[in-house]
Amino acid sequence: MANIHTSQVFYSLTLEAPSAPTAACLCNVIPELRTTEPQLFEARGDKVYLKRLVVTDHDSKLETILEQNVFSIVRDVGSFKIPGTKEDFLTISSDSGRMVMLRYDIERNRLEEIHLETFGKSGIRRTIPGQYLAVDPRGRCLMMASVEKNKVCYIFQRRPSGEITISSPHEANQSNLLCTDLCALDTHWSHPMFAAIEVDYAAVENGSSSHSISQKSLNYYTVDLGLNHVAKSWTAPCDPTANKIFTVPGGTEGPSGALVCAEGRLYYMHKGMQAPLTIPIPQRQGALETARSRYIVCGSMFCNKKRQSFFFLLQTDDGDVFKLTLEMTRVAKTKWTVDFLRLRYFETLPLARSMLIIQTPAFLYVLAETGPSMLYHIMGLADDEDFEPWNSFDSATFADHRHKLEPLSFRPRDRLKYLSHELEIPALHPLMRTDVENLTGEDTPQIYAIQGRGHNSVFKTIRHGVSVEEIVASPLGNVPYDKIWSMKRAVDDEYHYYILLSSSYTDRTTVLGIGDEVETLEDTSFLASRATITAAQMGEDSHVQVHARGVRTISGNGAVAEWPCPTHCTIAVAAANQRQLILGLSSNELAFFFMGTNGELNALEDFPEMSDRITAIGIGPTPKGQQQAKYGVVGCEDKTIRVLSTDLDSPLEARSVQALSDVPTSIEVVEMVDPKSNGSVTYVHIGLKSGLYLRAIIDEATGELSDVRTKFLGHKPVRIFPMEIEGQQCVICCSSRPWVGFNHPISKLYTMTPLVTGPMTAASSFISEHISGICGIADSDLRIFNPPRLGERFVHESVQLENTPRNFVRNPWFPLYYVIESDGNTLSKATENALLSEMSDKQHALPQIGQPFAPHHWASCVQVVDPINSKIESTVYLEDNETALCCACVGFEARDWEVYLLVGTGQDMDVSVKETGYQGRGGGFLHVYRLMDAGTRLEFLHKTRFPEPIHAIAGFQGRVAVGVGAELLIYDIGTKAMLRKTRGAKVPNRIVTINTMGNRLVCGDVAESVSYVVYKPTANRLIVFCDDFIRRWTTTNTMVDYETTVGGDKFGNIWSVRCPEEVSAEADEDGMGGFIVNERSFLNGAPYRLDEKAHIFVNDVPMTVKRTPLVPGGQDVVFWSGISGTMGAMIPFVARQDVTFFHLLEIYMRNRKELEQIDKCNPPLTGRDQLTYRGYYSPVRGFIDGDFCERFLTLPPAAKQWVATEMENWEVPEIEKRIVEMRTRAAF
Amino acid sequence: MADKLRTQQQLEALQNKYVGTGHADTTKHEWTSNVMRDSYASYQGHPSMMLYMAVGTNTNVEAVRRHCMERMVLPVGPPPAMEEDEE
Structure with missing residues (x-):
């Protein structure tokens, strides 16, 4: 790793941190603010945030107390209060293979590591705990579990001196055991217990079981504090579709036990019950709803200790939130029997990754899976029995999953009843594509983005800056x-x-x-x-x-x-x-x-x-x-x-x-x-x-x-x-x-x-x-x-779109974008209208919320967006169950270079893409639209059928290059159809991107990186001459120059590959006399291999890379955006000495051991090594991690001084200046 | 002989500790099952990839996670019948 910075080195910088939330929890790290300003700990991408809710008379806001990049993949967060301490401790489960216990240091405003215990290898692995995290409600221990086999439990103890000690890890491993979910049971003060939904696949795999589906069971694990070990203490079969488990309060508040959520059913289960108490999850009534079991995606339990009452808010995959209460009778002081379950429809909210119920003040924080997260004020808790009696359900059925239940149905509302919308936290995820263009002639280019899901999709214009209200x-x-x-x-x-x-x-x-x-x-x-x-x-x-x-x-x-x-x-x-x-x-x-x-x-x-x-x-x-x-x-x-x-x-x-x-x-x-x-x-x-x-x-x-x-x-x-x-x-x-x-x-x-x-x-x-x-x-x-709100970084303007946007292309002359949109398993507009017109008025009366689910149907359209006036100019709906997959504006030489919009589609596609039949239906089409009225209207010209869906098209020398399956073809425009001009080049699997420059085409393969293809005009032949030696699941790529391609893959890497100079020259030799035609294939691939020049892991799936300047007078950078809402820049270094400087800085910043001794500062919180994190799949090459270098600015002075001394000839302000200017010179 | 036994024991210990460690008689089914289980476990741990899949299949992250979990039981289908082993 010493010096692999051979040629081009980039400085990788995150411009906008990912907005997609991974996990969140309530915590109380500042004890004085417990009742007035509740605090939250949340993880988005590789960053963790400590926030507090500040409510004043006229508004409420979530104020960030602390944000920190932890340089690891965060999977869950937790908070716990150890008996006898005042404040909460925090924990992060990540890919580091370590358990970390953190405390918030109020005075220094930073998270301080109390314990860091290694239990396994780093990385996301099948048997290394970290996927699930459960904390005992009384803060006595925590358990981390892996997807398969392993569980590890740590017991905490507080010494009279105030010191927190942690036990050695207690393992509860069982081979061939898959864990679907884990929660900590509320056992009051008796031994802590954890409950897990698990499957033992040994029997089915050995063929000794007659069941095709394995038995799923609910297992209890007891942590014996006296004997210091963890053992499975109870097991009971449960619903094979169970996917979520929640803890039910115990002791004086409730009966303890677990709430198991399965497809279409909820169960209350506990040790000692003959059969689980069950209730079906009601199904939606709606004009276009079909009968289908819902499952719980997310939930939250709220327990009022004073009033000894509790309830659950559970959200289904439609976004409907139900309030679940357990009706109980008290038998003894801490003994209850559950009589029946009551489910009431509460609200329909954005689909959440995590829901947090805040008691004082009464707020509900919804961390949305897609789009902005929401903060609601809770006005009521659906306690009114008389309101909407048809949306309230009781069940006193004690039965397991084999016992069929009558389905229930409810009527969703289209407006909020018990909540009032308080705050929207802007977010960019899922960020499908971005483009950097200067359409308005401003100083700096604007970022145009397509974002969102379904009918909540938007086209956004993003400007760097703060908004001012005139x-x-x-x-x-x-x-x-x-x-x-x-x-x-x-x-x-x-x-x-x-x-x-x-x-x-x-x-x-x-x-x-x-x-x-x-x-x-x-x-x-x-x-x-x-x-x-x-x-x-x-x-x-x-x-x-x-x-x-x-x-x-x-x-x-x-x-x-x-x-x-x-x-x-x-x-x-x-x-x-x-x-x-x-x-x-x-x-x-x-x-x-x-x-x-x-x-x-x-x-x-x-x-x-x-x-x-x-x-x-x-x-x-x-x-x-x-x-x-x-x-x-x-x-x-x-x-x-x-x-x-x-x-x-x-x-x-x-x-x-x-x-x-x-x-x-x-x-x-x-x-x-x-x-x-x-x-x-x-x-x-x-x-x-x-x-x-x-x-x-x-x-x-x-x-x-x-x-x-x-x-x-x-x-x-x-x-x-x-x-x-x-x-x-x-x-x-x-x-x-x-x-x-x-x-x-x-x-x-x-x-x-x-x-x-x-x-x-x-x-x-x-x-x-x-x-x-x-x-x-x-x-x-x-x-x-x-006055502007200081700290804001971007200003958004958005236009509502019809369906999930998949890609977009700019009109070459006018400031317009053509956006292709599609949603799988959704009724198309035409079918929806047809169905509605057939219905009686009575059915009509039920409101349809969200997009109607319909298997194997596709809703897809092409929209013309005017970003300057923020409006949709026109919409073309695709028919015949086609879905738009790619688009390009192509000028055809045969038509005097008139520009047409080409849209590649697939028909009858499965949402999991697979090849469809060609005869009759299926396959793909290439649609050609003429641009009318200065590009604002699309006129359908013709469409041509292809044997396979089309995932990539690009204009190429007055014609069009089309990727059909694995094959690259060149087509010209005809009056009735597209006309094939040449074929021949093949990539291993499927072409998903095409970039061209001169006679060269770079095809991105879905699984095997990029292939360089040369077009020989004299012989009208396409020849693949160079491909990659690593499999990369390309999502996007761009040619930054004639030889070099920068791209991203599905595993979250950004890489740069270059064609060797002599190969490039040979490929471009005139005529067919050159060797390239006769070059023999090397190891079943192209004759030559690309050189990898740079590679880094960014923990987000890059969806767009583009070479562009970002600030006035700034150099060209490689701008990229990822699906979780990350926007970043790769700034190429110009001077060798800068590379050496930052390289040295990285080395000393990584010196955890030394830095720890100085002022107890410890850069990566989760104990993940930054270099191995950035080299998750392949070693970091040709990159300096700018985000890591910027951590220098937040180090305590003594640590800064140590780094500066180690680096020799550098002063602290000088280092700070270089770091800051690296960002401000090329980006924002 | 003792050496061979120890090697055997060591291998067994390894196989017990590290799921997926192969041996001389690893079948294609075992091998592919292991690869698939590793993959499904890895997908679940990468939140951005889960979001990518959820958007691609027009479902939600929990649905993708459920699917991955369910597929982990028999990722490549049931094992082939035993009799075919004979030559």
Whole structure:
């Protein structure tokens, strides 16, 4: 592994973490907030989040306390309270083969490892526990189980000293035993027990059993705390379709035991019962519903210990949630008998991975399997017997699965009754495809995405930035203003009163007053006949207006004093704080003023001269309780800035000089909180003419500048406006678009994010009685908006789609997308309408919720989406049970390069794809649509039948390359059908992607990576000349250059392969004389093999890879997106030394042993080694893990220092700067 | 002879500990069953792949998991009849 960075190296960075939730649990890690702000621990992808629910009078939100990348595949999370401790401990089950116990350290805001115990090999394996995790409700032990055979149990104990000890692992293994689900039983204080649904397959596999289906049983495992061992204590046969198990409260609250969920049935089972108590899961009544057993996908138990009552919320695969209660009679203090089960229809909610019932305040958190997760306020618990009596069911049947039950049915509602929608947590999963294009001519390209499932599918336009909510946008005539100030009347006022607008073009100033409305003030003492250079409220209640010819001071009593500019020069720039004023004169001199307590400006006598024309001035804010700021910064035409002392003792004495790459246009000195030390640090923000923005720290004592960070903001000169947002000092930077710079509330890093709004010339903070926000000027429009929500990263706009989107393609000329959509096992629109029209009115009356399930039916369509106006232009429904699989816009040479939309389909497909018959029905079609009305409408031209479904098409030299099964064919357009021109190239299984460049075609095979094919026009032949030596289950790929392909596979890898140079040259030799035609096949494949250049595991199935720049002026990166909602970038390294630097950083960051000793910091929480994780299937090659390098920024200072020392010649700020700039230079 | 016995015992211990460890007489059915069981167990542990399959088959993650679990019992069908072993 030492140095395999031979040629191209990428820096792999996650831009947007996966949003698909894996698991979640309630916890209580901050004991003080137990009753007021309940906390949640959830896992999404390889990240874990600690959140808290904050409910205020007017809104509620889930605030992230902590997020951390754990560099392992998280499978489940749990929390438990060990008797005698105040707070909860957390545990994560992952692929590390280790059990981890974590504690949240409130002071340092991080998760601290208490125990880390290895029990098996790393990786997702059949017999290594980790798939299931169950924690004893009393926090005495936990059990982890594997899918087959193994179970491991750890017992916790709290010593009187407060130390938590953990036992050695107790195993309960049994060969040939498959575990379907595991839960911990509530045994009150007697020995802890776990219940599992299990199958022993030994009998059926040996052929000794006559059953084709094995017996499924419910097994109890008792953890004997006295004898310190785990043993199977009870077993009972259960329903062979059982898939979920939930624990029933025990002790004083309930009868204990387990709730077993099977297909169409629920069972209450417990040791000592003759037969299980059972109730069928009701089926939906609906116009188009067919009889079909439902099963439980997710559930949650709620137990109110005080009132000794409990209930379950169980969700079926349709999304219907039922409330299950056990009606019991108490026999003894802790002994109950269950009389009957009661099931009531509760609500229909999005299909969840996990549902959490929060007691105080009463909320239901639904982590949706697809789409946004939801937070609901619980208004009622379906306790009203009289409401919807037809949706309430009782059962007192004691019988097992062999006893058939009468099916029950209920009527779902289409609106919420017991819940009210409170909050939607935006999510991107399932992210089917993305495209990066700049359709609107903005600075940066937008990300277009198709996302979602069924009728909840959307087409999204994603922009990087934070959204701002505009309150006022009023045109102020046709005068282009370029500066704006908003001021209070006096320093102690709460609200602003004046807004000054200055126009250098017309050389005028307009004064507005803020009352109930914003209106023009005519009779103020401000000079209206000149443009204002700067204006400020100074002293107690004075106002200062600087214009080219002088400085006007208006004191609180209305007296006006004017300081005239020295003759033969004008004032070019100025900066003011509460007490001080600096002017930059056109004679390159500086003038300095100080305002005394009487509100008069006192000028400094000498005017020090600067080296060149002064272009920008900034002065620090007056510190609280002091009279003067320490430093001012002056920028000159000669591309330098100087830090000057503004102390009255040594006024305008130069302290340091810094050279810049361009002329500074705006300088602001701002006191900002340094998140590392929580102290205040003076930053100077500099905007350059070239659109570059710089930020540096001014040393408090010496005035030296250090830690300079740069970012390119846009193609216009940058102007900077400091203001306070959400209680922290931020800066708004206006270039070709506005940006906001702030310390990120969670990551604590200084972040620059664009505001998603129109361009702005100038901005100022705005505080009135009703609005507290930002006012800005864009040409002649005054705009007032709410402050942006800091921390937001993306702004979405969405268009509703009809079915699950599968792929999309852009119109080459117009800003339009053609989206192909399909849903398996769903009635098509036409069939649905036909069925509905046949029905009587009575059946009609029942609402149909969601898409009607119908086996072997397909609903599929092609939609034209206009992302700019956010609307669907037109829709074409596919008929004959066809489903759209791929699409492409192809220009045909035979038709004068007219562009057609081609859609490849399959007919009568099984949802699990398999080849269908050709004669009569089945196979696939190639549809051709003509683009009408500027591409907004599709006209069906013809379709051509193929023996197999078509999964890939691509335009190729004025014709079209079609992948039919394993074969690559070239077709041309005809009047009645597509005409075959050539055939011959075959890949091993099925072509799923085609990319072309020149005469070369790269075909992605469903299971065996990519094959390079060359087309020989003279002989009209296709020849496969190069393929891969590793099987890769290609999902997507793209040619980043003529030789290289970057792609992703179903197992979550991203790889890059390259064709060897001589092979590439040989393939492109002219004519058929070359060797390539006669080259012999090598090991049953193509004559040559591709070289693997890069490979990394990203823990998400990549659905799109694309080579594109992401930021203005940024280099090309490989952008990718995955199905769980991940968006990432692979940034190619340009310089060798950068590779060495990051490589070294990775090595020292991986040194867990050393880092652990320093300040107890331990990067990978689950104990998974980052390098083996990234090399899950194949060793990491040609990649630096950027996410891992960024963990450096969150290390405690001592650990950072250790890494820096080990790396030699590097300082901590320098390393931080390189890491941050690696991201900001190429991505966001 | 003792050596052979020990080797045999070691192999048995291995086979007991590591499910799927083969031996000289591993049949095709045993081999393929093991491969399939390993695969199904692996699918269940990768949440993103489960989501991918759920979207592809228009079902939900729990349905895919159930399917994987059920298939693990006899992943490649029942074992072939024993008599055919004779030559």
